[in-house]
Amino acid sequence: MEQLIARFLRYVRFETQSNPANAHCPSTDGQRVLAQQLKEEMIALGLSDVTLDDNGYLMARLPSNVEYNVPAIGFIAHMDTAPDASGKDVNPQIVENYQGGDIALGTGEEVLSPIQYPDLNRLHGHNIITTDGTTLLGADNKAGIAEIITAMAVLKAHPEIKHGDICIGFTPDEEIGRGADKFDVEKFGAQWAYTIDGGPVGELEFENFHASSAFVTCHGVNVHPGTAKDKMINAMNIAAQFQLMMPMEETPECTEGYEGFFHLVSMEPSVAKTKLHYILRDFDADSLARRKALIQENVEALNQRLAKGHVSVEIVDSYANMREMVEPHPHIIELAKQAMVDCDVEPEIKPIRGGTDGARLSFMGLPCPNIFTGGYNFHGIHEFITVEGMQQAVNVIVKLAENTAKHYAK
Known part of the structure; x- marks a missing residue:
């Protein structure tokens, strides 16, 4: 010993x-x-x-x-x-x-x-x-x-x-x-x-989990705040809207056992562009596919709602x-x-x-x-x-x- x-x-x-x-x-x-x-x-x-x-x-x-x-x-x-x-x-x-x-x-x-x-x-x-x-x-x-x-x-x-x-x-x-x-x-x-x-x-x-990552990018426009009226599009505000669309009860702190989750791991904030990195986890491949689909649906729904700015996403599989x-x-x-x-x-x-x-x-x-x-x-x-x-x-x-x-x- x-x-x-x-x-x-x-x-x-x-x-x-x-x-x-x-x-x-x-x-x-x-x-x-x-x-x-x-x-x-x-x-x-x-x-x-x-x-x-x-x-x-x-x-x-x-x-x-x-x-x-x-x-x-x-x-x-x-x-x-x-x-x-x-x-x-x-x-x-x-x-x-x-x-x-x-x-x-x-x-x-x-x-x-x-x-x-x-x-x-x-x-x-x-x-x-x-x-x-x-x-x-x-x-x-x-x-x-x-x-x-x-x-x-x-x-x-x-x-x-x-x-x-x-x-x-x-x-x-x-x-x-x-x-x-x-x-x-x-x-x-x-x-x-x-x-x-x-x-x-x-x-x-x-x-173990089936695992994927979702890289969500919120695109805005940066203008000097003194002349920003009707010009600035703050990507961080768009990112906040996106995060609020995610199911808050399906996060690591709310799940256990065989329950999967969405987890916002990190973000790179700025007015012009804000990047969100989510990891998606589930023990069942079909359930993980539904999580990936929900991310994509939320991106499309937010884009339809936004008057200015837009959101894009890249989803990458990690392991099975x-x-x-x-x-x-x-x-x-x-x-x-x-x-x-x-x-x-x-x-x-x-x-x-x-x-x-x-x-x-x-x-x-x-x-x-x-x-x-x-x-x-x-x-x-x-x-x-x-x-x-x-x-x-x-x-x-x-x-x-x-x-x-x-x-x-x-």
Whole structure:
């Protein structure tokens, strides 16, 4: 456990936020710096076929220690952190033996409160790693990286635990939807894989949102306000009208489970032109199609209503629900469930209200469900993870490798 936590605390201090405005891969240099560090660690650990390509994709393999044929399986995590909150100068703290109440984050006024985050009420007695209230933590997904490498170290140190070939993959730019763009499935070599990129202990996910983005542009005219009468068309006012046409009860803060949503992610406001970026999410392809149609209908309706100015939209599909690619291989899920049960973890099969590299990889021929890391509140300054949850993730990875070998034993 000490090695696991030491790895995690070391990794989170690397600044690896991805940058959606940069088309290069990886989109930030920090990801490449971390990848080089991880490459050196995996070589020192004695893993085979350790490679880091020009695009920042890092792969390695733990060779089989059995004589019979076992399908190669993979474990995947991403190196970048989300651009939603700062990932620079991350300064984590460990709260030992948490007994309830607010947790002060650093020396400022920010707190982690069980009133706002009731999950804390189930974690009394746990050791909790938090931020200092100024950055995200980076458990998404450096916890996954630390857990995978630690699991490989356990298997290396205990050759009595039998396993087949285990393929390791660390990807860049997952948080900006590009993690699978340049992933070489054939080179990776696994027949199926698991992303270690989930949340609380027990999560096992093999379905996710269908996802699209809508880029709405409101076109106006800018004129000096002193002479603007009957000339100026304020695009921000048009954007406000458009947003009010959207169903406010179908937003992330009003939905859960299998409910989809529209989410206004960002806007670039100005008088002459205002851009709105929406993400559209639904678990059913037909329902997502209806969301895209509603956006288009609202654009057309507003254009008909406007005396001046106009609105345009571009809709781009992002990823699809991996369920259809994973369900034909039920043993992949059953092996993961059994590994959790064997480790005294109750499997919680639930949909991902988001996406992972696994969604894209599943459609690239690598079925790839998602397994928990033990973390909470990703993408913000209230992110935290438990030491116990991370250890349980390591145990499940090791047991999954062992059970796969047993399943295919002659």
